[in-house]
Amino acid sequence: RFCGGGRDALFVAAGCKVEAFAVTGQELCQPRCAFSTLGRVLCLAYSEAGDYLATIEEKNKATFLRAYVNWRSKRTENCRVCIRMVGHNVEAPFSETYKDQMSIVEMPLSEALSEAPLC
Numbered sequence: 012r013f014c015g016g017g018r019d020a021l022f023v024a025a026g027c028k029v030e031a032f033a034v035t036g037q038e039l040c041q042p043r044c045a046f047s048t049l050g051r052v053l054c055l056a057y058s059e060a061g062d063y064l065a066t067i068e069e070k071n072k073a074t075f076l077r078a079y080v081n082w083r084s085k086r087t088e089n090c091r092v093c094i095r096m097v098g099h100n101v102e103a104p105f106s107e108t109y110k111d112q113m114s115i116v117e118m119p120l121s122e123a124l125s126e127a128p129l130c
Contacts, residue, residue, distance in 0.1 A: 014064075016057040022064055024052035029064065031082060044085045046092070046113065050075060076118040085113040 012024040021032045021040055027048045032040040050070030057064055064079040085092070093114040 012052055012055055014055050014057050016064070017059045017062075020057070022055060022057060024048070024055050024066070027051055029055070029066070029079070031064075044082065046079070046082070046085055049077065049094075049115065049117070074120045074122075076120055078116040078118075080114045080116060081111075082113050084111055 014022050016022050016031065019034050020043065021034055023030045023032070027050060028045060029048055029052065030045045031043045033043045034040055048066060048068055050068030052066050052068055053074075054067040055064060056066075061080075062083070064082055066077050066079070068075050068077055091112050093112055095114060095116050097116065097118045
């Protein structure tokens with residue numbers, strides 16, 4: 012699976028991994044970062060307005076909508092990632108604690124989606 016990430020990025024998903032590429036010309040892409048997903052990627056979409064990647068993932072027969080925020084700050088595969096679940100409180104203010112690291116916002120679904128909604 013793949014999708015465009017605005018004018019300067021391209022995302023490729025295979026299994027439980029997403030690779031982001033910097034698009035520097037009409038035919039030139041450079042690896043930017045890669046990150047593991049929490050489940051097998053069924054669908055992905057990029058929001059240029061919010062600069063995040065939304066995925067529909069499947070794990071243990073459950074379907075999840077996940078938003079990968081601040082993905083541009085992910086420099087290495089082993090750097091810290093914040094995982095938040097919709098409906099659960101975060102102890103520290105989000106903007107202060109997680110502004111320089113990638114965050115995954117997880118939204119469990121009660122029914123399957125065929126496309127990732129964006130806003």
